[in-house]
Amino acid sequence: MKAIAPETFRYALEDGVATLTLSRPDRFNALTFEVYRELADTFDEMNAHDEIRAVVITGEGRAFCSGGDVEDIIGELFSRDMQGLVAFTRATGRLIANIRKLRRPVVAAVNGVAVGAGAVIALASDIRICSEKARFGFIFPQVGLCGADMGAAYLLPRVVGLGHASELLFTGDIIGAEHALRIGLANRVVTPEECVPEAQKLAKRLASGPAFAHAMTKQMLESEHTMPLEAAIEAEAQVQAICMQHPDFRTAFDAWQKKTPPTFAGASQPWQAK
Incomplete structure (x- = not known):
């Protein structure tokens, strides 16, 4: 590359x-x-x-x-x-x-x-x-x-x-x-x-956060601008389901159970929620 x-x-x-x-x-x-x-x-x-x-x-x-x-x-x-x-x-x-x-x-x-x-x-x-x-x-x-x-x-x-x-x-x-x-x-x-x-x-x-989810957030901020509310809600339902299939979702859940900061895919340091 x-x-x-x-x-x-x-x-x-x-x-x-x-x-x-x-x-x-x-x-x-x-x-x-x-x-x-x-x-x-x-x-x-x-x-x-x-x-x-x-x-x-x-x-x-x-x-x-x-x-x-x-x-x-x-x-x-x-x-x-x-x-x-x-x-x-x-x-x-x-x-x-x-x-x-x-x-x-x-x-x-x-x-x-x-x-x-x-x-x-x-x-x-x-x-x-x-x-x-x-x-x-x-x-x-x-x-x-x-x-x-x-x-x-x-x-x-x-x-x-x-x-x-x-x-x-x-x-x-x-x-x-x-x-x-x-x-x-x-x-x-x-x-x-x-x-x-x-x-x-x-x-x-x-x-250090969930890069895949952040990409989805930026995409939806752009896409939803021209959508009616019902279409936006449906789009978010679908994109959130996609995010739930990404490994970062399991990573965050496992870290929550262990009471430790999650380290998301590709991140060099743990995610510190604020």
């Missing part, structure tokens, strides 16, 4: 947790065409690596990600025709789609500013651990573009509700970490020093 070795950002794997660190701090981790492509490819490739059980994405320096690089991307787009522009916007959307299609929990350690595409990457993650210095902005209207970009108009109402999402996508306002916490965009707000360690700690906890 091909090893994951991106060239445009840092990648590390430890204790089942893959950490992706955007590493252009001098440009506030702005995305280039190549970074977009490698990020999308990496999220796609991780599905084939069973040793990866959870993912953390963060940025180096003061920013999480400041969106598309003005010099590398924005200027170049003015030379494209409609076909070329659609090719670009589809490529950026592919990154978000692949984050959501990855059947592993993804934790964003939002260490600083997350605007434009950076805000959508954080939004597409399953959980957001934010520094007190984190800032979110879906700033597309500020540059004359539609607030609905890369799936933002699909994902944001699901996270913060239609009213908050409408305000953020129409105005392009930048909000702080505490505001994000109040509306549900941030799961936790911690000190800058704690941001990445807290995300890593959570990811390691998830990585």
Whole structure:
């Protein structure tokens, strides 16, 4: 199997947790065409690596990600025709789609500013651990573009509700970490020093858990969004029965009887329920 070795950002794997660190701090981790492509490819490739059980994405320096690089991307787009522009916007959307299609929990350690595409990457993650210095902005209207970009108009109402999402996508306002916490965009707000360690700690906890069941949970969170309640209940009945046939179900029961933490299939450490 091909090893994951991106060239445009840092990648590390430890204790089942893959950490992706955007590493252009001098440009506030702005995305280039190549970074977009490698990020999308990496999220796609991780599905084939069973040793990866959870993912953390963060940025180096003061920013999480400041969106598309003005010099590398924005200027170049003015030379494209409609076909070329659609090719670009589809490529950026592919990154978000692949984050959501990855059947592993993804934790964003939002260490600083997350605007434009950076805000959508954080939004597409399953959980957001934010520094007190984190800032979110879906700033597309500020540059004359539609607030609905890369799936933002699909994902944001699901996270913060239609009213908050409408305000953020129409105005392009930048909000702080505490505001994000109040509306549900941030799961936790911690000190800058704690941001990445807290995300890593959570990811390691998830990585030691039942990977098969976690994959099912992520699948159902995606699939049930468009289902009526009765269909969702039936889908959950079937998927839970499938999970009951997985060895992790017996492992958890045996550990409960022995009063010891279970070690699920493929996990490097016992699952500590909290």
